[in-house]
Amino acid sequence: MQKIKNVDSVLFKFVIFGAAGTMALGNVGVSPVIPEIEKFFSDVPHIDFLSKFILTLPALFTLLFAPLVGYLMDKYNRLGFVLLGMFIWALSGMAGIWLENIYWMLFSRAILGVGTAALVVGIPVLIGDYYSGDKKDKALGLMGFAQVFGGAVLIAISGFLGQLGWHYAFWVYAIEIIALLAAFFILFEPERKAEQAGDNKEAFSLLKFTFLYLIGFILYLTFMSMPIQMPYLLKIVLGKDPQTIGLIIATVIFVAAFSPLFYAKIKQKISVPVIFFLCFVVMAVGFVMAGTLENTAGVIIGGMLAGGSFSVAIINATSHLFTLAPLTQRAKAYGVFGMLLAFGQFISPLFSQSLVNAFGLQAMFVICAGVLLFLGLVSLFLKKGVAT
Template sequence: MPTKITKNIQISLLLVATLGVMSGITVVSSLPLISHTFSDIPNIEFLSKLMLTIPSIIIALFAPFAGHIVDRWGRLKPLYIGILLFVLGGSSGFYLHDFYSILVGRALLGFAVALIMTSSTALIGDYFEEKARHKFMSKQGLAVALGGILFITSGGLLAQMHWSYPFAIYFIPLLFLPFLLKSLYEPEKHKHSDDPELETKLLPVYITAFFVMVLFYMLPTQLPYLIVNTLGGKPQTIGFVIATAMMFNALTSMQYAKIKARLSYMQIYAATFMLFSIGLFFISQASNITGLFFATTPIGMAFGLLFVNTNAWFLSQVPPRKRGKASGILTSSFFLGQFSSPLLFEPIVSSYGIQGLFLLISVVSIVVSLVLFVKSRI
């Protein structure tokens, strides 16, 4: 692959990677405002969280099918169709002001992200060999984190003006679509062959991806209500707290290739769950907004490694001929976890409050970390 093309390809894939984080956290700061605006709708506080999770369940259901499309049609056509649907569905909240119509737009966003994430994951596997892939995925983790900082901060500032303004951010992919069309090329197609043992081999990866996202989405679905309703913060505060965590996410993920050269996948997981537990404990004990910022360092560092490590582990296991289908199932696992997060945690929040939830999961995380550490030593 020529060096000049490689640079453009990397930039293109990094831009595409930011769409995954844009799909969710961009409108996080609007959630409390949406629940106030549509307060006449029963259970609106819970329903407003579906703005984040409706795309997730659509992605979870559609992504395996998207994987078959990517294997059959190639990587680029589904990618470009997905980007156009992403813009249309994601921006719907900007020009539609009926709550249920916006939820339909969020569902369309889910179809789009399924195509985008499945195609882009397969492309990364096609374009890069393992060592080069680890280096690229360090850059990808950095790009996702920086994108998260930009989108969550911008969304928070725009939400201050009106709850619908953050939805305008979804028009951004139209700006870099021409560059993608110019830079990316369709990889060589691989002959399909059945491999029943592969699905069993990948099952631990899929389960890990599910729980990683269940934990990650505690932040955008629970923190806004803790900050605004319990600690008396403003909508832009939500953006600043999560963006600070994303900054540490960026700093850590860019070191992934160096860390992976020294540690196994399981050892990296053990370290990240330890960091995550520490951060959750800080949140559970916070009595003011300042206390939340102490949690951003370990939580950001943990998620800076969790996502990159999961994707790298996955791609190390999958042969080229199965990347489309397997990438679809991985995407489904991630976003099924995203959808499930508020549903799984709602009974705990109802009984013990949001900070009680964070304390409980902190204890669970430290146990998981110790188990993984012992297993990695054995």
Template structure:
């Protein structure tokens, strides 16, 4: 059996009508930049709460606490998805997203605001696990690859749009940026109207009866670790690029355009994943890590903004391919009964990687400067690519040995 179908033995239900597909993609758009949407408002927020002790530090936590909450709650939400209705989890999560996300419009207490951001993280975790699991159930083969490519592209473009809109609203007032989260209300209506569970989805009574084999468990663990490393590498860009470009006397608006270009390249790469996926999951992962390494090395050694843009474009190609690849890979490597739990672990690893990336980068920067953080990310990506290659080679040798033994 090929790598793409060796574990997948679940049903192949009739795919939902276009409305259901659009609803799942729209729900995915809400999630990726959920925490960073209000980043442009942080300076005004810090000024507003200046009377609170350690206000500057606490205001930054308003963003990061959402990512930490996602990382902690995603495995739990995955477990709930596998034992109850995934469509119901998605519907409730999108509604909670709108309430908790927009809470800053009427909350004027920093501690209460942080609680609402933690709740937002739970809503994001629920929406991400449920939407990804539902795509995994409703679609198979190349159609699934296409949907995951669309999901990754929409997430990137939606995140960029929300971040830009949040910046525009932040010019009005610190809490106006929270209005962006109200865009989830029409999505909630669409999800409630169009999204349903597949007819043969396992029930809570049977979900515990289908456990992954030790081999599948090892593969899932490897995918989860890979996701963690990828986010450590990738998140060097949004957290450190403005500082690197600052050393080149690049202004904030140009920095925004550069990041916007990277998001566009990433989205285009994701749209092309359905064709690249024919290479197989491990090969796509290897290609992605090599591209990310080359791109980060180019940025880290750049002496002009043109070289930075070139490096980011190369890296964005890798990121755009690897994100839908991880979702597809873990979907094929699990059964319907336990798929959402594995997706929850994947999402948790991704956000833990985002949380860890600036901490690791800061230690490197103190020793050698911002450019060194990009070079370190390039080395980490290359080492990971080498590990993926070594594992792939080992798998091929084992398969060849078993075939020879069988033939003899």
């Protein structure tokens, strides 16, 4: 079968953005059943912390492997590592179907992180290579939509499967097998030879990406507190069951998915630092609403505001990073970015649970809002460092 090299074709877009959609499932795919897993392993010491690492341990190994993957992708090729990552991701994600030992389960989640490293670096970089200019911004917006929309649908499925037993929720990772086969037959390795000679003359430097790296880290540190702690907020404060929790989280993500589709138009009218500022303010409002209103509508609306603005902020950072990075250094630059996103994800349960233990579950949401407001103000004062 001859591969399609028309990156604007419907089939090609369906495959590349479909792969991006499954990528979003990695860490939070089984979040609706985390309280049930914690109950099942209630005799295990410190299970309140260990259960949350089911969601975030993959981020540690993404953190460790993302820079290496980025280096190898720039040195060799992009697509081969993406396909390998999809294979690892599918097998390790499905391992929870059969495992009944919390430590073996955490081991499988660590392997999932290795596969995730190839996906979170490789898929955005492939999209950045396939498209340029306004098409790149539109493509990144579609990627953001696919990630959030795919996550919403798959988390909802996970919640329904979880009603049969928490083991069944892990079947949702089987979707990656289909995505892998489609990517193998349709996607192709981008051409980079035309720009390679000129790009190689410029030494790689992390300094020009510093503020973007800081933004990405804090965004994931704070935002990941929401999917980690929201199931407990819904169960403890509002008394919801796992299926309802899954539907509420999926609804929040589903509606928020559409915000990235407007990114290209937003960027035409608003500068990069102002986009960051507005996103942080809206995220802060969403966190306050979700944490303090004590009703289902408040949680849903607050979650949608936080999720939608988070998606736009991450795309804004990614687009600007691709603008700053030469073509042959793009994967290395994004590899470090992916590492810091993963680091934010990994320490988010420690960050959020420590705040919950010290100040209470609802206060944690308010504190995260304060951090986001501060970062928004910093992005304006330091706008010369990120302005286009």
